[in-house]
Ligand code: ATP
């Protein structure tokens with residue numbers, strides 16, 4: 001690399017090899033599972049007007065106040081690279097009249113951008129899978145959404161990750177809890193982190209989410225939401241938890257779990273690796289793999305009608321770190337052309353094989369003696385060598401895969 005070759009932007013990744021296979025495996029599994037739950041795919045713009053995020057997520061959140069990639073375009077509009085999916089999907093719901101489809105179950109995946117300090121499992125361009133149910137007020141929606149997340153993790157083969165569940169109550173419960181938190185933290189204001197001192201009056205719930213040691217010592221004794229829940233909010237939470245039990249989804253109560261964003265009501269949750277588990281070792285300090293909750297107030301913040309909704313998002317990179325090594329799959333068949341006169345025969349064989357739905361590689365360049373060795377190294381099940389005017393077959397594996405390939409080659413007249 002020469003000195004004047006431009007470098008990649010800090011916090012971006014060029015994903016390749018085993019990491020890219022693990023990434024694709026997460027997305028493919030998500031695609032399969034979202035179809036089982038009948039979520040519809042949406043493709044969303046990567047950028048939106050800045051106000052979509054600042055109004056939906058809230059000015060006082062870290063995401064809006066510190067992490068957004070915002071810029072003025074050539075027309076003078078303030079635009080922002082999306083830091084999350086939910087706000088853009090909510091905007092689309094309103095601007096496209098998707099109310100007619102409510103309750104609407106949608107799924108999306110793709111890149112997101114946050115100006116954060118890059119470290120293991122934390123990037124400036126990262127990727128999420130995302131699922132939302134919009135226009136559904138019933139706790140059954142929360143249950144279905146959580147059952148889907150749980151099944152996804154199981155199908156990915158991820159173990160040692162537990163659903164931590166909380167309720168933030170309805171607007172009244174939340175308001176009373178908020179007032180009690182302000183009173184509690186005001187008494188120790190001087191000992192809190194600078195960030196939390198600032199959060200205190202504007203957004204005290206977020207102090208509970210703080211990772212700063214100076215704040216953490218006060219968290220255990222802070223007022224608990226359960227003391228402020230209205231009867232309605234209690235009943236809602238009970239329906240969610242009994243639904244989860246019925247669906248066989250294991251969960252654990254997490255009284256001080258709040259989510260970083262302003263728009264949450266009622267259910268809030270995170271899937272977090274268990275202490276001491278392999279998943280916790282793999283992820284280090286960046287522990288939450290999947291998080292979300294109910295955001296009944298969000299549509300109104302974008303000027304829409306009150307619209308209950310619930311959703312979650314998970315970092316694809318963090319999930320990919322937990323799925324274990326996913327090697328690049330070996331080809332079913334390799335065609336080696338050692339006799340240059342047979343190149344056309346080789347080419348027609350390899351295209352017949354691919355048209356029949358089998359994966360194949362053709363090797364017909366480079367030193368003739370090395371071509372066969374290259375084919376062996378690719379680790380295919382079957383090698384077809386074209387040499388001295390003849391076609392020769394070599395089987396590299398035993399068992400059912402080989403049986404299947406032998407039958408297919410026979411159909412193609414290549415045996
Ligand atoms: P954290 O507390 O780790 O900053 P968050 O609360 O900001 O997470 P959400 O906004 O809920 O995260 O996003 C959902 C998921 O997206 C997270 O659980 C995580 O898996 C992933 N995620 C969030 N930010 C990043 C990032 N900068 N790099 C990689 N993955 C991320």
Ligand code: MG
Nearest residue numbers: 062063116260
């Ligand atoms: Mg964050």
